Amino acid sequence: MSDLTSSTHKLNSPIDPAEVPSHKHISNRKILKTTWRFMRPYSSRILLASIALILTAGLSLGLVQIIRVIVDSGFVAGSNTSLNVALLGFVAIAIFQAIGTFARFYWVSWLGERVTADIRKSVFTQLLRLHPGFFEANLSGEISSRITTDTTLIQTVIGSSVSIALRNFLMLIGGTIFLFITNPRLTSIVLLCIPLVVGPIIFFGKRVRKLSRDSQDEIANVGAYVGEAIQQIKTVQAFNHQRHDKQQFDRHVEAAFSVSRRRIYMRSVLITVVMTTIFSALAAMIWVGGQDVIDGRMSAGELTAFVAYAVIVAAAVGAISQVMSELQRAAGAMERLIELLESKSAITEPIGQEAALQEPVRGEINLENLLFCYPSRPDNPALNGLNLTVRPGERLALVGASGAGKSTLFDLILRFYDPQTGSVTLDNVDIKTLHPETLRRQMAIVSQQPALFTGTVLDNIRYSHPDASDEEVSLAAKNAYADEFITQLPQGFQSHLGEGGVRLSGGQRQRLAIARAILKNPRILLLDEATSALDAESEQKVQLALDHLMKGRTSIVIAHRLATIKNVDRIVLMKDGQIVAEGCHEDLLSSSSLYKKLAKLQFN
Numbered sequence: 001m002s003d004l005t006s007s008t009h010k011l012n013s014p015i016d017p018a019e020v021p022s023h024k025h026i027s028n029r030k031i032l033k034t035t036w037r038f039m040r041p042y043s044s045r046i047l048l049a050s051i052a053l054i055l056t057a058g059l060s061l062g063l064v065q066i067i068r069v070i071v072d073s074g075f076v077a078g079s080n081t082s083l084n085v086a087l088l089g090f091v092a093i094a095i096f097q098a099i100g101t102f103a104r105f106y107w108v109s110w111l112g113e114r115v116t117a118d119i120r121k122s123v124f125t126q127l128l129r130l131h132p133g134f135f136e137a138n139l140s141g142e143i144s145s146r147i148t149t150d151t152t153l154i155q156t157v158i159g160s161s162v163s164i165a166l167r168n169f170l171m172l173i174g175g176t177i178f179l180f181i182t183n184p185r186l187t188s189i190v191l192l193c194i195p196l197v198v199g200p201i202i203f204f205g206k207r208v209r210k211l212s213r214d215s216q217d218e219i220a221n222v223g224a225y226v227g228e229a230i231q232q233i234k235t236v237q238a239f240n241h242q243r244h245d246k247q248q249f250d251r252h253v254e255a256a257f258s259v260s261r262r263r264i265y266m267r268s269v270l271i272t273v274v275m276t277t278i279f280s281a282l283a284a285m286i287w288v289g290g291q292d293v294i295d296g297r298m299s300a301g302e303l304t305a306f307v308a309y310a311v312i313v314a315a316a317v318g319a320i321s322q323v324m325s326e327l328q329r330a331a332g333a334m335e336r337l338i339e340l341l342e343s344k345s346a347i348t349e350p351i352g353q354e355a356a357l358q359e360p361v362r363g364e365i366n367l368e369n370l371l372f373c374y375p376s377r378p379d380n381p382a383l384n385g386l387n388l389t390v391r392p393g394e395r396l397a398l399v400g401a402s403g404a405g406k407s408t409l410f411d412l413i414l415r416f417y418d419p420q421t422g423s424v425t426l427d428n429v430d431i432k433t434l435h436p437e438t439l440r441r442q443m444a445i446v447s448q449q450p451a452l453f454t455g456t457v458l459d460n461i462r463y464s465h466p467d468a469s470d471e472e473v474s475l476a477a478k479n480a481y482a483d484e485f486i487t488q489l490p491q492g493f494q495s496h497l498g499e500g501g502v503r504l505s506g507g508q509r510q511r512l513a514i515a516r517a518i519l520k521n522p523r524i525l526l527l528d529e530a531t532s533a534l535d536a537e538s539e540q541k542v543q544l545a546l547d548h549l550m551k552g553r554t555s556i557v558i559a560h561r562l563a564t565i566k567n568v569d570r571i572v573l574m575k576d577g578q579i580v581a582e583g584c585h586e587d588l589l590s591s592s593s594l595y596k597k598l599a600k601l602q603f604n
């Protein structure tokens with residue numbers, strides 16, 4: 001019962017903000033620098049896209065000049081030849097414009113997709129490198145959302161928004177220059193309005209970025225919530241927890257909506273302010289310009305061109321202000337990704353030369369004075385001054401009540417955590433001076449909850465040794481007494497097991513995990529209650545297989561049933577993170593009252 005409540009704990013309570021990675025402020029410079037780091041490999045493409053961008057912007061501006069000529073000489077002066085020449089120019093510009101637009105669109109979108117793919121890859125690589133403790137403090141759904149939704153935001157920005165911003169920036173500059181050339185006096189009216197437009201963009205932009213970060217965080221929470229509820233769907237339904245979960249989920253969704261609403265509200269205000277300013281300026285300009293045409297100080301073509309440039313400039317400012325908020329959103333997303341990319345693994349590889357480990361190893365493990373507290377329980381040691389030497393080839397059993405620290409000991413031997421004090425050595429080499437890969441290559445573990453992956457039986461056994469032949473896999477399965485149930489599966493070794501192996505029973509999963517360990521053929525074997533989910537008959541068989549497997553290897557077996565450890569060389573009894581007694585079964589029966597109690601409970 002307590003297991004069930006703890007596994008649904010997160011469903012009951014709003015997600016603890018302390019569990020989400022801290023929002024340390026990351027400067028704009030840093031965000032740009034990191035983004036650039038991902039873009040730099042493609043600088044030749046960026047150049048290509050920029051050329052296309054400048055070309056198309058220039059051509060659009062040039063087009064207006066042609067319209068001016070068409071109006072003045074064609075329509076007003078009534079000259080056929082000028083009209084023809086001007087139209088020819090128009091067509092030529094249109095063709096180049098088409099080519100340029102193609103190049104710009106293709107290369108810019110390409111960049112967006114490419115950079116996003118690279119970011120996803122490096123975030124995932126980084127995740128695989130992080131120490132397991134990191135994932136205790138961070139929700140997995142939250143992390144996956146960063147890889148999916150946050151990167152998508154960045155893709156939109158690099159693959160379109162930035163180019164829209166740049167294009168419009170060029171149009172803004174170019175348009176303003178042409179405005180000056182056409183009519184400086186009128187242009188002053190336009191320029192006066194610029195602070196009125198840029199001011200709100202900067203003012204609201206900051207708020208949008210903050211809200212956008214919050215909004216991504218909320219969406220991530222929603223994702224995390226769904227993931228956990230689905231994984232534990234049987235528990236959810238068995239306890240009729242659906243209504244409660246629905247309410248909780250609704251609250252997260254509504255929170256996400258509320259943040260988004262505030263964001264789009266800001267954006268709407270921004271757009272409204274900008275548009276109103278722009279249109280008022282335009283109206284003022286057309287009025288003043290119209291007077292000039294009436295008084296003959298300006299030609300109709302010039303006014304047409306002028307209004308066209310003014311519209312271009314106004315549209316550019318409008319587009320930039322819209323895109324700015326998208327840029328701000330992407331900055332928020334990048335901030336979240338940088339947090340992940342910069343998280344440091346607590347398990348570090350040795351700096352410089354890795355210590356020399358004679359391979360194949362003899363398999364002597366020495367634990368000296370281990371003191372270890374889980375990061376979330378700094379005052380509560382899970383291992384408390386533990387000393388233990390496991391000789392090469394020795395078969396050692398660890399027994400003790402649940403919570404005594406047995407699994408934790410395996411975690412330290414595999415170096416998923418480093419102890420606060422004390423050391424773990426393998427063949428007298430401190431494991432901290434080894435590359436974690438070198439260390440883990442020597443060992444195979446069958447863990448308490450056998451971990452299977454989406455894929456076939458074959459994939460799952462071969463997990464430990466990807467190059468193994470079908471025959472080797474099948475032999476390993478046979479030795480783990482797994483072949484009999486595998487052959488009864490609809491597609492035998494090719495049967496798909498579903499996510500996490502949901503289509504198998506606990507005992508079947510355990511046997512696959514054992515087959516996986518057998519296939520790896522390591523010097524050191526760590527079995528964490530590897531037979532706990534088996535029925536008496538298969539347990540006996542698997543026990544035989546394990547006894548066979550353990551021969552000649554250093555093996556540490558965590559056993560909850562004393563019957564399964566009759567053939568070991570030594571039994572070690574753990575209590576509260578310490579070793580309280582050791583010896584053979586008979587010795588312990590007479591020397592340890594705790595062991596006697598355990599034995600009595602089990603054999604009665």
Ligand SMILES: Nc1ncnc2c1ncn2[C@@H]1O[C@H](COP(=O)(O)OP(=O)(O)O)[C@@H](O)[C@H]1O
Pocket residue numbers: 136374375376377382400401402403404405406407408409
């Ligand atoms: N990831 C964790 N974070 C914090 N405490 C943990 C974690 N895993 C285990 N513990 C605690 O450490 C102690 C030892 O646990 P464990 O090694 O799993 O015990 P055993 O395998 O002997 O049953 C227990 O009190 C348990 O609650």
Ligand SMILES: [Mg+2]
Pocket residue numbers: 406407408448528
């Ligand atoms: Mg355990």
